[in-house]
Amino acid sequence: MVLVSSVRDYINRMLQDISGMKVLILDSQTVSVVSVVYSQSELLQKEVFLVELVDAISMSKESMSHLKAVYFLRPTSENIQHLKRQLAKPRFGEYNLFFSNMLNTTQLHILADSDEHEVVQQVQEFFADFVAIDTYHFTLNTPSNYMYMLPAVIDPPNLQNYCDRIVDGLAAIFLAFKRRPVIRYSRTSDIAKRIAQEASKLMYQQESGLFDFRRTEISPLLLVIDRRDDPVTPLLNQWTYQAMVHELIGIKDNKVDLGNAGKFSKDQQEVVLSSEQDAFFKSNMYENFGDIGMSIKRMVDDFQQVAKSNQNIQTIEDMAKFVDNYPEYRKMQGNVSKHVTLVTEMSKIVEERKLMLVSQTEQELACNGGQGAAFEAVTNLLNNESVSDIDRLRLVMLYALRYEKESPVQLMQLFNKLASRSPKYRPGLVQFLLKQAGVDRRTGDLYGNRDILNIARNMARGLKGVENVYTQHQPLLFQTMESITKGRLRDVDYPFVGNHFQQGRPQEVVIFIVGGTTYEESRSVALQNSLNSGTRFILGGSSLLNSKSFLKDLEEAQRIARSSNSVV
Structure with a gap:
């Protein structure tokens, strides 16, 4: 049960059995399925010279009979209609149709009736209807x-x-x-x-x-x-590498958009963060922020050593060796640049929003008791001009989820304070969260204080202490x-x-x-x-x-x- 290799196997089977130049045609969801497990260079190695969206193909009338079309689509009625129109006026030499889930009998009949020009070579179901x-x-x-x-x-x-x-x-x-x-x-x-x-x-x-x-x-x-x-876990700031990048910058289908983050070069405005394609990321994706800085420093030092040896070219053999190693050198350079850029940008956000101060209170709210101290800490942060509106809202939500039954008067004081300090948030949002995800609506023991085993486990964790106050939440x-x-x-x-x-x-x-x-x-x-x-x-x-x-x-x-x- 390994997700990435399962999807890669399906895509390999789609592409390697069809010889010659190909166009890969996807929909808005299968493009994500493919992009997270397959790189552009790997597609080129399979002779895929063009990747298009199925609705864009419907708009174009240019003939490309020298290309073989490989469609990989979700079996939706909308996609079946796209195919029906495209098979009526074929633009490609042949059509190979793969669907990411089960086709029903009606859909198969529509495809069969639409293939009047007999260009469809195969129709198969490859079950990759998820983003790995x-x-x-x-x-x-x-x-x-x-x-x-x-x-x-x-x-x-x-x-x-x-x-x-x-x-x-x-x-x-x-x-x-x-x-x-x-x-x-x-x-x-x-x-x-x-x-x-x-x-x-x-x-x-x-x-x-x-x-x-x-x-x-x-x-x-x-x-x-x-x-x-x-509801607590998605409200917390994160301090391990992958989770932190998503929280502070955002990851979409293993890609990070840095276009709005600062003045970065064009090739750095969208970077790939994939454990399959990046050995450094795979080794460090679950490490905490402090350790990441040290790991990146070691990576930079290693790169500087390689760069220094590349400057010392004196013979034809040295030059040949440099040319052979150049692709690996460029890859290493790009990787160093990517991770330094990400950590630099996150450090700036942490400092601007005073997230270390905010996160310490968040973790206390999520993991430890002490309602009086928690109320005082949240009140102080609501009054802090450096704390952003979204951080104020999250703090009040975390307090409300923890103490909804214990301190209604103080909870109302925090609601009023939040409304005066962060008026852009819709009134009643915290109360709506409590109605949807409060203690009366939840399955399980979120704070580990109802079940004897969970109480014992929390006591044991408290006695042992926590290695990092910012990552104590489970x-x-x-x-x-x-x-x-x-x-x-x-x-x-x-x-x-x-x-x-x-x-x-x-x-x-x-x-x-x-x-x-x-x-x-x-x-x-x-x-x-x-x-x-x-x-x-x-x-x-x-x-x-x-x-x-x-x-x-x-x-x-x-x-x-x-x-x-x-x-x-």
Whole structure:
């Protein structure tokens, strides 16, 4: 169950069996699927000389009969209509059609009827309907991600599309791995239950033949949970490399846009951060910010040594050696420049927003008790002119989530203070968060103070101390994985769908978070898998979150709820 190699294998099979010059035609979602696992140079090696979007191809009329078209599309009705129009007036010498998920019979008939010129060479299903961010982490980049936060009384027309996209993505994951899982979900989440039941219906009834793989002794587990069970993790500042880049600058499909960050050269305005393509990043993606600075210094020192030896060219042999090593030298130079640029930019943001001061209070709110001290710390930061509006909002949210039942008077004081200091945020946003993700709505023990085992674990952590005050927080996902590996995930909190149960501890687990994952959680999964506990975890989500995108989803859900005259 390794995501990146699974998708790469599908793309290799698409491209290597078709000889000659090719054009690769993608849609707005499969372009992300391909770009995170395949570089431009690798596509060129497979004789792909042009990459186009399917809707752009529809606009063009230029004949390219010398090229063979390789289409890789999601099997949507919109894409089928694009193909129908394009097959009516073929521009390419031949058409090879690959779909990232299951085609239905109607769609196959439409394609067959449209191929009047007999240019279609093959139609295949290659189950790569997800974006493989890392080895054990995928996202679906689902549009309208705020849908999961809407109050249950609202049933917007797009909600079914949102659920269908998630079910399709989950089906593709298990078809790619040739597995059929037992399915569980968060008891308190209507949308997690709905998705779990629809996925079960697809795998065990509608397409049971397709999922009828050789049985394993213990079935894999699909656990569908709700982002609202842990609203704390996406609200926190991050201090490990990958998570920090996403929080402060933003990562989209393993690319970082530095266009607005400063005066960088054109080739540095968009950089790739991929553990598959960058050995330094792979080694340091989960390291904390202080250690990253030291690692980059060593990388710069190494590069300077190489650069110095390259300046010492005296013979023909030296020149030949330099020419042979030049591509590697250029790659090393680009890598050094990229990481120095990223760390420099993040250091500037940390200083401007006083994030070390802010983050210390955030971590205290997330990890430790002490309501009186917390109120004083948050009040002081709200009054601090150097603290940004978004940081003030996050601090009040973290305080509200922690102490919603303990200090209503002081909570109201913080609401009023926030409204006067940061008026641009929509009134009632913190209260809306509490209604959607407060203690009465959550499954699990977010703060580890209800369950005897969690209380003991927190005491043990407190006695041992924490290596870094800025990275002491552990997502709720960490506890969930620990419960699964020890066979302690409670049926009452995470019921099974249908009559399917699990005897023994699962060896393969996919945890899907409706509402989105964070890089802090993907780090927890990577660390858990490195323990070789006998259970291998994969993490997936409808979106990839940082605090800005989480708050944007919250604001959009609140806006729709208000316009629907719901009580919020």
